[in-house]
Amino acid sequence: MKLELNFISPTIIIVGPNGRGKTNLLEAIYQAGTTKSFRTIYNTQLINYQADFCRIEILTKPQTDPQFLIEVAINRNPARGFLKKFKINHVTKKLTQALGKIKVVFFSPESLNLITGSPTARRKYLDLLISLVDKKYLRLLLVLFRVLKNRNKLLEAIGEGRSEEGELNFWNKELARVASYIILRRWQVTKFLSSYSQESYREISQKLEDRMRIKYLSRPMESRGDWDKLVADKFQKEIFIIMRKMITEKQSQEIAQGRSLIGPQRDNLIFVLNDHDLSAFGSRGEVRSAILALKIAEAQYLAQKSSGEPPVLLLDDVFSELDQMRRKKLLKLINKTQTFITTTELGKIDPALKKKAQIIKLV
Numbered sequence: 001m002k003l004e005l006n007f008i009s010p011t012i013i014i015v016g017p018n019g020r021g022k023t024n025l026l027e028a029i030y031q032a033g034t035t036k037s038f039r040t041i042y043n044t045q046l047i048n049y050q051a052d053f054c055r056i057e058i059l060t061k062p063q064t065d066p067q068f069l070i071e072v073a074i075n076r077n078p079a080r081g082f083l084k085k086f087k088i089n090h091v092t093k094k095l096t097q098a099l100g101k102i103k104v105v106f107f108s109p110e111s112l113n114l115i116t117g118s119p120t121a122r123r124k125y126l127d128l129l130i131s132l133v134d135k136k137y138l139r140l141l142l143v144l145f146r147v148l149k150n151r152n153k154l155l156e157a158i159g160e161g162r163s164e165e166g167e168l169n170f171w172n173k174e175l176a177r178v179a180s181y182i183i184l185r186r187w188q189v190t191k192f193l194s195s196y197s198q199e200s201y202r203e204i205s206q207k208l209e210d211r212m213r214i215k216y217l218s219r220p221m222e223s224r225g226d227w228d229k230l231v232a233d234k235f236q237k238e239i240f241i242i243m244r245k246m247i248t249e250k251q252s253q254e255i256a257q258g259r260s261l262i263g264p265q266r267d268n269l270i271f272v273l274n275d276h277d278l279s280a281f282g283s284r285g286e287v288r289s290a291i292l293a294l295k296i297a298e299a300q301y302l303a304q305k306s307s308g309e310p311p312v313l314l315l316d317d318v319f320s321e322l323d324q325m326r327r328k329k330l331l332k333l334i335n336k337t338q339t340f341i342t343t344t345e346l347g348k349i350d351p352a353l354k355k356k357a358q359i360i361k362l363v
Contacts, residue, residue, distance in 0.1 A: 001048070009358035011334060013349060014342045016362030022342035026106070026314045028056045029340065032070050033102035033312070034128060035086065035095045043084055044076045052077040060102060064309050070101055096139070100132035103302045103311035107295045109321045114294075115287050116279050119268040126269060129298060130185050133305035137185050144178045147171060148260055156258035168251065175263055176243035180236045182264045183218050188232075189301065190216035190269065196297035197290070201273075204289045204329050211274055212290055218267045220246060285323075292326055296333050303337075310337035319348045 005025075014022045023039075027046070030038050037046055047054045056072040071087040086098035114125055131138040151171040157163040194214040201212040220242045246262045247254075254261050271278040271290050278290055302311040313334065319327060319341070331350060334341075343349055346359070 005360065007338075007340075007358060009356070010338050011353060011357040012338075012340045013346070013354065013357045013359045014340065014362065015344070015346050015359060017344060020362040022362060023316055026316055026340055026342060028072075029058065029102070029312060030104055030106055030314060032056055032058050032072055032098075033100065033104040034132070035072075035084075035099050036128070038106055038108075043074050046074055047076055053080070058102070062309055064307050068101070070098065096135070096142075099138065103132055103306055103309070104314055105295055105299045105302065105311050106314045106316070107291075107318050108316035109318060111291050111295070112284075112287050115271045115282070115290060122269040123264075123267060126186055126189065129301070130189055132302065134185060137182065140178045140181050144175075144182060144264065147174045147178060148263065148265060151175060152259050155254050155260070159255045159258050165251070165255070172244065172247050172251075175260065176240050176247065179220075179243050179263050180239040183220060183239050183267070184232060184236045186264070186267065187216050187218070187221065187235075190214055192301055193294060193297045196300050197293040200293035200296045200329065201289055204292060204326055205286075206325065209274075212293060213272045214294070215270045215272055216267065217270055218264065219262060288321060288326060292322070292330060296329070299333060299337065313337050313339040315339060315341045317342050317344065319343060319350075 014025055016022055027037055027039065030036070031046070037043075040046070053073060053075040055074075057069065058071075059067065059069050061067040068089055069087075071085075071090075073082075073085045075082055075084070084095070086093045086095060088098060088101060114121060127137075127141055131141065151168070154163055154167055154171060158165055158168070194212075197214060198212050202208055202210050220239055243262065250261050271282075271294075273282060273286055273290065276282070278287055282290070299311055299313065303309060315330075315334075318330070320343070322330065327350060331353060334353065341349065341357075346354060349357075
C-alpha cells in the first residue's frame with residue numbers, strides 16, 4: 001500500500017476512527033526525526049504483517065536551511081542485507097547522522113507515564129532530547145554503553161577470580177571521563193526545562209504560588225550542593241574527580257555484585273510541585289499540567305538550539321485529555337510551529353483551529 005500526502009498548512013488535523021492509521025502518520029514523522037518509534041523497540045513491528053519492508057519519504061523545507069529529502073527503509077528480509085537504512089538527499093547516512101535532522105516534539109496521553117513511570121524512561125527521554133542537538137553527547141552516550149558492558153564483564157570476572165582488580169584502572173578512568181560530560185549536559189538541560197516549565201505551569205494552573213521544578217538526581221552531584229557556582233569546564237573536571245573517588249570507594253561492592261553501581265546509568269529526573277514528588281502525590285490534573293509544561297519547554301529548547309527553527313509538534317489524541325484551560329495553553333504553542341494533530345472526533349478540536357487547519361480524513 002502506498003500513501004502520498006502534501007501538507008499545505010502549518011496545522012494538519014488527521015481525523016478518523018481508531019485503527020485507520022492516524023498514529024502511523026505521526027510515527028512516520030517521528031521515525032524520520034529520531035530514528036526510533038515511540039511505540040515499540042522492534043523495527044519489524046513497524047512493517048505491515050503482509051509485507052517484508054516499509055519505506056518513508058519526507059520532503060521538507062526548513063525556515064533556515066535548504067529543502068531536503070529524508071528516506072527511511074525498514075526491512076525484515078535478510079537477502080536485502082540491512083535492517084534499517086536512512087538517506088538524506090539520496091545519500092546513505094548512519095543513524096547517528098540522521099538523528100535530529102527533523103526536530104520533533106511528541107505528546108500523547110501516554111506521555112503522562114514519563115512522570116509516573118520508571119527512571120529508565122526518564123533517562124531515555126533526556127538522552128534523546130539532548131542527542132537531537134548535541135552530537136558529542138550522542139557519541140559519548142554510545143561510548144558509555146560500551147564502557148559499562150566491558151566493565152561489568154570485568155567486574156564479574158574479578159569476582160570469579162578470572163581477572164585482577166588492576167585491570168579495572170583503564171575502565172574506571174573511561175567511565176569517569178565519559179560520565180562527566182553526560183552528567184554536565186543532563187544537568188544543564190534539566191535546568192533549562194525546569195525554568196521554562198515552571199513559568200508555563202503557573203499559567204496553566206492559574207496559581208501564582210505554584211512552584212514546579214524538575215530535579216536531576218545524580219549521586220556524584222549529591223556530594224556537594226553548589227554546582228550553580230561552577231562554569232561548565234570546572235563542573236566537568238569536578239564531576240570527573242568525584243566519579244573517580246566514588247568508583248574507588250564502591251569497587252569492592254561492585255566486584256561482589258558484578259555490575260557498575262556509580263554512573264549516569266543510575267540517574268533520575270524527579271518532577272516536584274510545591275516540594276512534593278508529583279509521581280507520588282500529584283493528582284492526574286497536576287500531572288497533565290506538568291507534562292504539558294514540560295513539552296512546551298522541550299519545544300523552546302529545541303528551537304533555541306536550532307537557530308530559532310521551531311520543532312514539528314506531534315499531538316496524538318491529546319485534546320480529549322485536556323480541559324479548556326490546558327487546551328488554550330497548547331494552542332499558543334501550536335500557533336508557533338507546524339503541528340500534526342490526530343483525533344477521532346473533529347468536535348474535540350477548537351473551532352478557530354479547525355478553520356485554519358488542513359483536515360485529512362481517514363475512513
